[in-house]
Amino acid sequence: IHPASAPAACRRELVDAPFLVAARGGVPRRVPVWFMRQAGRSLPEYRELRAGTGMLAACFDPEMVREITLQPVRRHDVDAAILFSDIVVPLVAAGVDLDIVAGTGPVVAEPIRSAADVAGLPELDAGQVEPVAEAVRLLVAALGETPLIGFAGAPFTLASYLVEGGPSRNHERTKALMYADPGTWHALLDRLADIALTFLRAQVAAGVDAVQLFDSWAGALSPRDYREYVLPHSAKVLGGLADAGVPRTHFGVGTGALLGAMREAGADVVGVDWRTPLDEAARRVEAETGRGGVVVQGNLDPATLFAGDDVVRREATRIVDEGRAAAGHVFNLGHGVLPDTDPDVLTRLVTYLHTLTPGK
Numbered sequence: 240i241h242p243a244s245a246p247a248a249c250r251r252e253l254v255d256a257p258f259l260v261a262a263r264g265g266v267p268r269r270v271p272v273w274f275m276r277q278a279g280r281s282l283p284e285y286r287e288l289r290a291g292t293g294m295l296a297a298c299f300d301p302e303m304v305r306e307i308t309l310q311p312v313r314r315h316d317v318d319a320a321i322l323f324s325d326i327v328v329p330l331v332a333a334g335v336d337l338d339i340v341a342g343t344g345p346v347v348a349e350p351i352r353s354a355a356d357v358a359g360l361p362e363l364d365a366g367q368v369e370p371v372a373e374a375v376r377l378l379v380a381a382l383g384e385t386p387l388i389g390f391a392g393a394p395f396t397l398a399s400y401l402v403e404g405g406p407s408r409n410h411e412r413t414k415a416l417m418y419a420d421p422g423t424w425h426a427l428l429d430r431l432a433d434i435a436l437t438f439l440r441a442q443v444a445a446g447v448d449a450v451q452l453f454d455s456w457a458g459a460l461s462p463r464d465y466r467e468y469v470l471p472h473s474a475k476v477l478g479g480l481a482d483a484g485v486p487r488t489h490f491g492v493g494t495g496a497l498l499g500a501m502r503e504a505g506a507d508v509v510g511v512d513w514r515t516p517l518d519e520a521a522r523r524v525e526a527e528t529g530r531g532g533v534v535v536q537g538n539l540d541p542a543t544l545f546a547g548d549d550v551v552r553r554e555a556t557r558i559v560d561e562g563r564a565a566a567g568h569v570f571n572l573g574h575g576v577l578p579d580t581d582p583d584v585l586t587r588l589v590t591y592l593h594t595l596t597p598g599k
């Protein structure tokens with residue numbers, strides 16, 4: 240079967256891949272580790288390859304996506320690759336006028352603030368993200384036994400960029416729309432859920448082995464508001480993948496008070512930032528949801544990587560020990576690799592983690 244038409248049932252099994260074993264609640268043969276933003280500006284080979292090519296142009300170039308995605312796998316021996324892309328890629332593919340400005344992030348030409356704006360938001364057709372699907376197929380062929388993680392931005396985080404028009408500290412326009420016009424708000428998040436789900440299903444059909452839903456800015460919300468205004472829409476995305484046969488990770492920053500709700504949205508693995516110890520995170524999720532079996536991902540403070548190897552190892556050891564309280568643990572940072580990080584520190588951290596005994 241040509242990979243382009245391979246159904247999900249033909250996905251490679253990778254029964255022994257530590258990342259997938261841990262994500263499914265089994266005991267992996269080594270501590271699985273990957274890093275959010277492992278591809279990107281911390282790598283000189285990335286900066287060299289990207290020179291002269293815009294971020295979005297790179298995301299729609301399958302050969303470039305393949306190469307950039309593979310760079311950190313070659314260099315660090317991480318246990319998973321994450322597709323090189325961006326949360327705004329499906330919006331751009333659908334026809335939303337936005338750009339990614341270096342050092343700033345996504346900037347939207349015409350922010351969405353009214354019911355008419357929401358009605359004008361285009362739908363995504365899977366064919367519009369065909370270059371991403373092609374990149375996934377190239378990667379699956381190149382990666383061997385290393386799993387590939389696909390991802391999308393969650394409806395709230397996408398909405399924040401669309402409503403604010405760019406990155407925001409306080410998300411005040413977003414929250415104003417949410418509180419003042421809940422009908423329009425829910426219509427917007429419903430459309431964004433459809434876009435995220437179409438994007439993720441295209442990645443799964445092309446062969447990704449796992450998915451992560453990034454709700455990076457959901458930590459700006461109280462648990463009450465998260466449950467009322469956001470959870471149903473993220474649940475539509477994650478629930479829409481329940482039959483896909485791939486583990487689903489749900490991550491946000493500053494979400495210590497939302498971890499139970501984020502699991503309820505349909506996550507197999509809950510991503511945790513550095514503010515909540517993993518053992519406490521596991522206890523909270525299990526208490527709030529009334530069920531065990533949560534796998535956690537995280538949660539080294541990315542700034543620790545600037546403090547020297549002794550500190551990095553001490554903190555990594557603590558995190559692996561705290562992770563034993565959960566039904567599984569995937570080592571990661573609490574947020575993305577900072578651009579000035581010395582990549583050799585990451586390589587040495589992976590080597591160190593692979594000497595430790597994995598927990599359950």
Ligand code: CP3
Nearest residue numbers: 275276277278279323324325326341342343344453455575
């Ligand atoms: O993790 C990986 O290695 C995969 C690549 C990845 C990128 N963006 C590449 C990127 C992933 C998973 C994302 C997701 C993403 N994009 C999120 C969620 C994850 C998170 O960090 O919370 C968010 C909020 C965005 C929006 C966005 N895009 C931001 C905030 C930025 C950074 C702006 C900057 O320049 O500092 C981007 C641009 C971006 N996305 C870059 C990369 C490597 C930098 C652009 C460049 O290298 O020129």
